[in-house]
Amino acid sequence: MSSAPSKPPAAGPPPPERKAVKGPVITPQVLAIALGIILVIAIIVYYQAVIVAFKNQKEQLTSERTNLTSQISTYEKKKGKLDKAHDVNLALREKLYTLDYLFLVDQTSIVPFFETSLFPLLDASRLQPGADTRIVVEEYEFQINMAMSPFRTLPRSQFFENAETLFPIHYVGEKNGVPIETAVDTRPGVFLEPYHITLEKWYGTYEDCASFIEDAQQSELQDIMMTVHCLKNDEGDNFGIWRTVTAWDIVLTVYFMNPERTASGDEPPSPPGSETC
Numbered sequence: 715m716s717s718a719p720s721k722p723p724a725a726g727p728p729p730p731e732r733k734a735v736k737g738p739v740i741t742p743q744v745l746a747i748a749l750g751i752i753l754v755i756a757i758i759v760y761y762q763a764v765i766v767a768f769k770n771q772k773e774q775l776t777s778e779r780t781n782l783t784s785q786i787s788t789y790e791k792k793k794g795k796l797d798k799a800h801d802v803n804l805a806l807r808e809k810l811y812t813l814d815y816l817f818l819v820d821q822t823s824i825v826p827f828f829e830t831s832l833f834p835l836l837d838a839s840r841l842q843p844g845a846d847t848r849i850v851v852e853e854y855e856f857q858i859n860m861a862m863s864p865f866r867t868l869p870r871s872q873f874f875e876n877a878e879t880l881f882p883i884h885y886v887g888e889k890n891g892v893p894i895e896t897a898v899d900t901r902p903g904v905f906l907e908p909y910h911i912t913l914e915k916w917y918g919t920y921e922d923c924a925s926f927i928e929d930a931q932q933s934e935l936q937d938i939m940m941t942v943h944c945l946k947n948d949e950g951d952n953f954g955i956w957r958t959v960t961a962w963d964i965v966l967t968v969y970f971m972n973p974e975r976t977a978s979g980d981e982p983p984s985p986p987g988s989e990t991c
Contacts, residue, residue: 816939817971818909820900821856821867824881827968828869831938832911835930840922843915844961849873850912851880857900859886860893905977907970908984915961923962930966941967941984946991965989 792799818827849871856867868881886898918926923945930940947960967984 815937817906817969818938819970819972820902821854822900823970824854824856825866825869827938828871833871835926836913836916839918839926839929841916841918841926841962843873844917846915846961847873847917848875848914850875850914852910853880853882854909856881856883857886857898858883859898860888861895861897901972901974902970903972903975904983905972905975906982907972908967909970910965910967910984910989913962913964913966916964917959917961919959923964927964938968941969941986943967943984943987943989944991963991965991 818824851874856864858864858867864883864885867883868877871877874880886894888894916923927942927945930942943965945965946963967989969982
């Protein structure tokens with residue numbers, strides 16, 4: 715029997731390493747940060763949606779209150795002057811209606827103006843027409859429907875060049891196949907509306923021209939008020955003794971008036987001198 719000690723068994727590979735148990739993913743610190751971010755976003759949204767909106771609404775209401783207060787003050791002042799303004803308005807309207815013969819009213823005034831005012835004035839003057847004499851006017855379009863006559867829409871004169879293009883007609887048709895039995899309202903849309911006329915190449919002396927202008931601007935001699943802006947003669951048109959007889963260009967204006975419209979400004983449209991030759 716041997717007494718030698720026995721060898722210990724050979725050592726095997728080390729046992730596998732034991733991994734530590736994983737802790738929770740959402741820690742209190744992470745949760746606190748997330749809640750903080752959410753809280754900050756909520757505060758920003760609340761500020762924009764509530765505080766800023768309330769502030770803007772408050773400013774808007776304050777502005778509206780200021781405007782309303784100003785309007786109330788203005789209305790109170792106007793109320794105090796209403797009776798006086800009413801009396802002045804009546805007086806002005808009475809004055810306007812007594813002077814309305816000085817103005818053109820609507821398109822029905824066009825032909826009578828030429829035939830009873832301007833043409834007789836030219837015939838009575840010492841100015842004489844020549845081969846190149848013309849009357850130049852702004853285009854005026856007549857509005858015609860079934861209740862109106864299309865025939866009194868063209869002034870008869872040999873001095874209009876292509877008169878049919880200067881006084882065109884626009885026919886206002888039926889409505890839903892039914893003729894309109896009420897005449898079209900052709901009064902101007904403003905209180906005063908100028909209508910410019912140029913007399914080109916009318917021959918006479920300076921005295922003849924001055925006499926014509928004086929007669930044209932005398933309301934007691936003419937039914938319609940005329941404003942003469944300028945007169946011009948070209949040296950090449952002189953004949954006979956120098957400047958004895960010459961061809962004159964004269965620019966004048968008559969006015970449409972609609973008393974139902976409000977006058978604006980202190981200066982009438984196309985005052986004397988505003989138009990040039």
